[in-house]
Ligand SMILES: NC(=O)c1ccc[n+]([C@@H]2O[C@H](COP(=O)([O-])OP(=O)(O)OC[C@H]3O[C@@H](n4cnc5c(N)ncnc54)[C@H](O)[C@@H]3O)[C@@H](O)[C@H]2O)c1
């Protein structure tokens with residue numbers, strides 16, 4: 001059973017469902033919930049045996065429910081992803097359908113976890129059957145049809161010409177959208193040639209003059225302010241979907257602290273990337289910044305600046321197809337007790353992204369983000385991948401100590417540029433694993449898709465969830481033992497400025513310092529889902545279904 005949402009966009013608390021519990025209070029402009037977060041702390045006794053201790057922490061969540069007017073500014077707006085997501089939002093907003101050889105196609109948001117997936121709310125009181133609601137209805141969320149979209153590009157093509165150049169959407173749709181897009185022109189952008197492939201230089205005809213990085217920063221900040229004012233926006237979110245850059249070198253005194261990074265910008269230091277300049281501009285203008293590409297935009301000084309200003313950042317690198325499959329298949333194999341020995345990922349694509357990635361430094365950025373995605377799944381299973389101290393023997397006894405080293409599978413990433421296939425990326429993967437009694441298993445995958453049709457819905461999910469997170473605050477109540485006096489109850493506060501909750505959409509999730517990186521797709525999704533359930537006082541989804549396993 002799926003419950004349709006019937007709320008009008010500006011009545012955030014009028015969701016498809018309400019929770020009937022003393023732990024949830026619905027106010028005119030916010031929802032407040034008490035939530036007991038349960039965990040298990042593991043320690044070791046004198047004999048080295050692990051001791052597991054259930055714990056409970058009392059959280060309170062507050063979610064502002066009035067929906068703001070939101071704008072997104074895409075860096076790389078004229079690219080395949082930028083033009084495709086803009087065109088697709090317009091097609092949905094205007095209800096434009098188009099003819100294909102399969103018949104009439106209506107617009108949709110398939111591929112968006114927020115807009116096209118559901119969440120199990122609970123079970124029917126009478127029959128016990130599962131009840132599902134749209135993910136978008138779990139909490140008040142903005143709708144992409146209401147987003148104002150703008151942005152920058154180093155190329156001056158208007159969005160209609162950019163859409164045609166991308167060759168992603170069907171002609172009959174492009175034909176109908178052209179009048180709505182040709183008036184949209186990207187703002188001139190920052191172009192530092194050594195950060196992207198030399199083959200991109202012909203594209204760079206819409207760039208800010210000079211090489212003064214402080215002047216560029218000031219201009220980007222003006223752009224963000226003007227976009228917010230011109231469109232009467234309550235919030236602006238900036239998202240990088242421009243070309244993959246080379247990594248910036250991490251240098252003490254340059255990008256190790258917020259102060260040094262701002263100084264490096266004032267002195268136009270070479271190791272300040274365009275993407276980092278956009279991130280600084282966004283944070284200084286109070287706009288969350290999301291990095292959809294693999295480069296290390298978030299140098300330490302950038303993360304410190306975001307923390308100082310309590311502005312959300314998230315990244316890196318959209319997790320769209322081949323890597324998304326990898327974060328599912330590896331999780332399945334390892335959790336089934338099967339030991340991947342080698343994972344070889346090859347793909348070729350013929351779009352401008354592939355053209356840029358054909359350069360070694362840009363490929364290296366992507367290779368890094370595509371290679372680390374199995375690390376957490378491998379580290380979680382010491383039976384298949386024995387932990388060993390940096391210089392000790394294999395197979396030491398499982399302990400609560402973090403894994404120091406483990407020999408994971410051989411992992412190879414290859415990307416080739418083949419112009420003929422355009423945006424229709426071909427991904428070929430082989431998973432070669434050890435199974436029972438020395439056996440071997442080989443799984444081969446062949447995955448073809450328009451890369452931009454996978455990435456575009458992720459852009460919307462990243463923006464919608466980032467905006468939602470700006471309306472959620474929390475506090476931890478002292479334990480009952482301290483019988484908390486009003487003075488002891490802390491104020492509500494935002495989450496850490498690095499939004500690891502976005503990891504489901506990202507290949508190489510950036511996380512707060514000293515916190516674990518989770519890549520397994522199922523864990524990423526349940527973290528998102530259960531945190532939002534907690535915001536309305538609901539327990540985490542656990543699929544135990546004890547009611548169906550007990551004697552009635
Ligand atoms: N499935 C996917 O498409 C996917 C998945 C993961 C990551 N990505 C990443 O998303 C990014 C965009 O992918 P795409 O297919 O749209 O690429 P694209 O080459 O079509 O678009 C990139 C755009 O960025 C512009 N650009 C380059 N440098 C810029 C700058 N400094 N400022 C403003 N604009 C700039 C280019 O002119 C181009 O229009 C790439 O980095 C790609 O690696 C894409």
Ligand SMILES: O=P([O-])([O-])O[C@@H]1[C@@H](O)[C@H](O)[C@@H](O)[C@H](O)[C@@H]1O
Pocket residue numbers: 318319320321322323324347349353354357366370415425427451507
């Ligand atoms: O499908 P996925 O691995 O998540 O991501 C894609 C890669 O397979 C492809 O090699 C690259 O060119 C794209 O930019 C994108 O990163």
